[in-house]
Amino acid sequence: MKKQLSIFAIAAAGLFSSCSKFLDRQPLSQVAPDQYFNNDNEQKFYLNSFYSAFPSAEGVYNEDIDNVVKQSLSDQVTGRRTVPLTGGNWTWTELRKINYYLDNYNRVMPQVQVNRFAAVAKFFRAYFYFDKVQRFGDVPWYTNAIDYQDKESLTKPRSPRKVVVDSIIADLDFAIANMDVATFPQSTEMVSKYTAMALLSRVCLFEGTWKKYRNEAGWEALLEKSVAASQQLMSTGLYKIYKSTPSKAYLELFASIAPNKDEIILARTFSNELSVWHNVNYYTITSSYGKPGLDKELVNSYLMADGSRFTDIPRYDTITFYGETQNRDPRLAQTIRTPGYSRIGTNNPLVPDFGASVTGYQLIKFVTDMSFDSYNRSINSMPIFRYAEVLLNFAEAKAELGTLTQADINASIGLLRERVAMPNLDLVAANGNVDPYMAAQYPAVTGANKGVILEIRRERRIELVMESHRWNDLMRWKSGQSVVRQFKGMYFPGAGQYDLDRDGKIDVYIYTGNKPDPAVAGVQYFKLGKDIELENNAGNVLINRTTTKTFQENRDYLQPIPIQERQLTNKVLTQNPNWNDGL
Structure with missing residues (x-):
């Protein structure tokens, strides 16, 4: 474990970073191709530098689209994104490193011996370009490191999206065919052919649904490719869904220090010994990071424990916290604090803390025991690819x-x-009794399979919450309007005293006029209209009520290209539709 951890530590430290964000610089501290890549160790050592491309822990858990909401909203959600001068994710350093390697890796060693190394590099090139396609659509496709004098390549126009996606698929097909299992054994910290299968499944689902919901040709072949990649991984028998007890298994999976090898295909790992930490405990128990909490719409989406729909209950939208958390899908109580919750390793019941969660639905997914509560001291692993996503x-x-x-x-x-002892999804029942609550969220879904598609989207949202899939899911489904609705929290029927867990003690006191005196220890006091805002003064907690949110259907599914990239670096680059950069 320590050896594999050190690989990520090396990458994170940037020991193999290139000298510039541009494509025209010599990488890797003047590594000379004729003097390097002479043996397996040199090949692997270079490949290790690519792992810095994977998201940080914060890049995994810090989701703030519409599943998790905070005091302040991201520019993606508000519609306040503007065309940046520089940066804006239009960076090419990682591609330069990868293509430099692919230009030179086989100069010394026989091709048949180094294909397994090239497979790793092509996996990372596919990963790099998939990120670019999701953000920008058409992007220049480069297969070689570019010399600073190669003006033709440096001023290359954007390649059509289909060309880029087909090239990503080709790279992943090569990776799957050539990664050597004996050389790269099943590991949660090193990419493998199984990681490539998972990424291919993800890429083709994204692009296939992107095309389908925009009435573009070719979506069927892409979805068939996603199915095939998923089935290929499923048929290996190497992975399965982690299970222990239904009331704990989901929480345990994400609180684990070491990645669970049954389900986790690839993860970032952390260590006290190596001083490699992240911040998830502190993020969820303090007010320092916007007080994240689940949105009411997502909480409503969790089914009842018997598989029936919570939103079918008469006046479901006026049920208070204790009632709405009873007899629900067990994943709800393993994602947020519900009555009876206590921290791992303790028997001290805790109610939601509005000082740390703006909606009152306080996050516990990824939260470990209290010994990791200090700033930047968490060490539980963070999944990048897991088997559950492939099944979805x-x-x-x-x-x-x-x-x-x-x-x-x-x-x-x-x-x-x-895993959580929930009744299985029934295909005929789902299509025969479409959920109106889900249908209102995704009006573009139609056809004979409308009901089951909506149920799979429900399952995906619940299972993958806080794993940073939501934005890309909404973009590929052409559901950008989902982010402009009013975000809400718990329901309170007005000012008064509330016992959230029904243990006989008041937990929340919403008052008008002057604050009650003397204050009672352990009670959270909020002045109505000032400290807490309720819908019509008797309803759900409102989050950012006065913040205007817009999503421009003809613009916001893609990011803009930075001004200087088009003005100075490559003048043939076209801007994404309806982003006005003045050029």
Whole structure:
């Protein structure tokens, strides 16, 4: 474990960073190709530098689109994004490193011996370009490191999106075919052919649904490719859904220090010994990071424990906290504080702390025991690819294609439900009784499989919350309007005293006029209209009520290209539609 951890530590420290964000610089401290890549160790040592491309822990858990909301909202959500002067994720350093390697890795060693190393590099090139496609759409496709005198390449126009995606798929196909399992054994900290299968499943689902919901040709072949990649990984038998007890298994998976090798395909790992930490405990228990909390719409989406719909209950929207958390999908109580919750390693019940959660639905996913509560001292692992996502990809792609069967559901969604002892999804019932609550969220979903597609989206949102999939899911589904609704928290029927967990003690006191005196220890006091705002003074907590949110359908599904990239670096680059940069 320490050896693999050190690989990520080396990458994070930037020991193999290139000298510039531009494509025209010599990388890796003047590594000379004729004097390097002479043996396996030199090949692997260079490849280790690519791992810095993966998201940090914060890049995984710090989700703030519409699943998790905070005191302040991101520019993506408010519609306040502008065309940046520089930066804006239009950076190419990692590609330069990768292509430099692919230009030179086989100069000394026989091709047949180094294909397994090239496979790793092509995986990272695919990962790099997939990120760019999700952000910008068309981008220049480069297969070689560019010399600073190569003006033709440096001023290359944007390649069509289809060309880039086809090239990503080709790189991943090569990676799957050539990664050597003996050389790169199953590991949660090193990419493998199984990681490449998972990424191919993700890429093709994204692009297939992107095309389908924009009425573009070719979506069926992409979704079929996603299904095939998912099935290829599923058929290996190497991965399964982690299970212990239904009331703990989901929470345990994300609180684990070491990645669970049954389910985690690739993860970032952390260590006290190596002084490599992250900040998730502090993030969830203090007010320092915007007081993150689940949004009411997502809380409403969790099914009842018997598989029925919470939103079918009469006046579900006026049920207070204790009532709405009873007999629900066990993942709810393993994602937020619910009555009876206590920290790992203690028996001290805790109610939600509005000082740390603006909605009152306080996050506990990824939260470990109190010994890691100090600033930047968490060491539990962070999943980058896990088997649950692959199963969700498989089910969604087949549902969108119209080829989903109950047997397919049993082999995918059924396994996720089984972890928490939830009834399985029934294909016929889902399509025969479409949930109006889900249908209102995703009006673009139509057809014979409308019901089951909506149920798979429900499952995906619940299972993958806080793992930073939500923005890209909304973009590929053409559901950008989801972010402009009013975000809400718990329901309170007005000013008064509230016992959130019904232990006989008051937890929240919402008052008008002067604050009650004397204050009672342990009670959270809020002045109505000042410290807390309720819908019509008797309803859900309102978050950022006065913040205007917009999503421009003809613009905001893609990011803008920075001004200086088009003005100075490469004048043939076109801007994404309806982003006005003055050029």
